[in-house]
Amino acid sequence: MDHILITNNPLVKDKYQDRTALVFLEKSYLEVLCYARGEIHKGHELLTHPLSGSIKPNETPYKSLLVTNKPKALDYRSVTMIEDSIETTKKFFSIRDRTQGLRKDLLADFQEIDYHLIKGALESANK
C-alpha cells in the first residue's frame, strides 16, 4: 500500500481504519485541506482531487483524500492543486458557511457520498 487516507468522515474511518493507513481528523473540510497541504509540503504527493464531488465545499462538512505514503521531492503539481482547492473553498465559505448545524439525516447522506467518492478512488489506487 503506497498511500495514506486523510479524512474527517467517521464513516470512512469505520470502513477503512483496519485496511489502510489512515489519518482521522476531527476538523473542518478546510482544515482537512490545510492538513493535506502540510503533508504535501513535506513531500507527499496528492493522489485524489481535493475538490472531489460536485457538492460544494461550503455544503458538506466531509472530505477524504489520498496522498502518497513516502515523502519525496516536493511535487509542484500537488502544491498548485491543493492551493487552488483551498482558495476555491475559502471563496465558497466567504459566500456562506452551510456546514454548521446540519440535521443528522443530512450528515449521514454527506458521509455516504464522501465515502463512495473515496471508495472509487481507492479501487483505482489498489489495482
Added chain:
Amino acid sequence: MKLKLGKIFIDDVKFGEVTKVENKTLFVNKEEMLEAIGGDEHIESIEIDITHPGDEVRITPVKDVIEPRVKVDGPGGIFPGMLSKVQTVGSGTTHALKNVAVVTAGKIVGFQEGIIDMSGPGAEYTPFSKTHNIVVVAHPIEGVKQYDHESAVRMIGFKAARYLGEVARELEADEIQEYETEPLLDSVKKYPDLPKIGYVYMLQTQGLLHDTYVYGVDAKKIVPTLLYPTEIMDGAIVSGNCVSACDKNPTYVHLNNGIIEDLYEKHGKEINFVGVIITNENVYLADKERSSDWTAKLTEFLGLDGVIVSQEGFGNPDTDLIMNCKKIEEKNIKTVIVTDEYAGRDGASQSLADADPKADAVITNGNANEVILLPPMKKIIGMTDYVDSIAGGFDGSLRADGSIEVEIQAITGATNETGFVKLTSKGY
C-alpha cells in the same frame, strides 16, 4: 452512420383511458403507465402528475429529465445496455415526442436535486419550464440505501420515457431531420478543404450520485473512446447524476446535446464534424492523467484541426477540463472549452478551480452563485422540505409564504455546460 430523427410535436398532455397521441395531444393512461414503470423492490409507491408551461407549479427535488423516444427502424433499441440490449444504436429511424419530458422527482439525498418552476422568474432559468412534464414521484421503502434508491428512480425514469415513447412508433413524424457521420477516411475524402472538428464530451463519473452510463457501462471504468454522434441521440449515454442541479446533464440533454446539433448544422459547410470522443471525470488523479492523455491522443490520431470540450459539474472536473484543453493544445489542435462559473455572488471571484494560459477560448454558461427570489407557487409537485439544504440554498431559503431565495445553482439546467440554457455572456 445515418439516423433519421422523426419529431412529433405535442401541444398538450392529459390523462386519458388509452395512452395515445391524438390531434397533437398526448393522452396518458395513468394505471397502465404505473404498471409499466413499477415493480422495483426498493420503491413503495409511485405518483404521476402532469404540468404545463405557464402553470403556477414548482417541481422539486428533480432528479432526471428524459425525452420519450422510440427506435422505429434499425438495429438496437432506446437506452441500450440499460433497457434495451447492448447492440450499437444510432442508425435507422428514431421517433421523439417533442415539447414533452418525463421528470423524476423525490428526495434521494436531501440537498442536491433541483427545482423546476413552470412559471415566474425561475422558469426563465430552466429549459424544462417550456416542456409539458409528466412528473414521476417515487417514494422509497423505509431504510433504503441511497445507491439502491438512485438506481431505482433512474430506471423508473427510463421506463417511463420508453413507455411514452412507444406511442410514437406508428405515428407519422411532423418533421424529419437526418444526421449522418461517415467513416473518418470517407469524410476526409469528401470534405478535403474543411477543418476536421471533434467534440470531447466529458461525462460526470466521480461516484455515488455522480455517475453516467454508456451502453450500460459505468463511465468511470472506461478509457476515452469514440462514438458516432447519433448513438447518443438513441440513448447510448444516460445520466445517473443527481448532484449539482444547474450544471449536471440530465438524460434529456444527452439526447438533445446542443453542441452536437450545432456541429451537425455546420457539417459539410464550414466544418467536417468527424465524431465524438467521450471521456470521464474521475477522482483519482492517475485516472485523470490517463484519460486526458488518451483524449489528446485520439484527437491527434483522428487528425483533428479543432476540438470543442464540454465539462459536467464543478471543482474536480475543472481539472479534467484544463488537462484535456492543455494536452490537446500541445498537439497543435485548437480548443474551445465550454463551462460555467462559480464566481461569487458579485461574479468577481475566480470562476474555475483550475486554469491554464492555453485555455484562451472559453464559453461560459453563467454564474451559478447568482441569487434569485422564486415567488410562491400554487402547487408543489414533490416537496420543499429540503430547500434550505438544497445546493445553492441556505438556512432561511424557504420563507413562510412559500417563496424561496436561492442561488441559481438550485435550478435544474440553469448553467448547463453544453449550452442547453438561456443564459449567455456579453463582453463590455
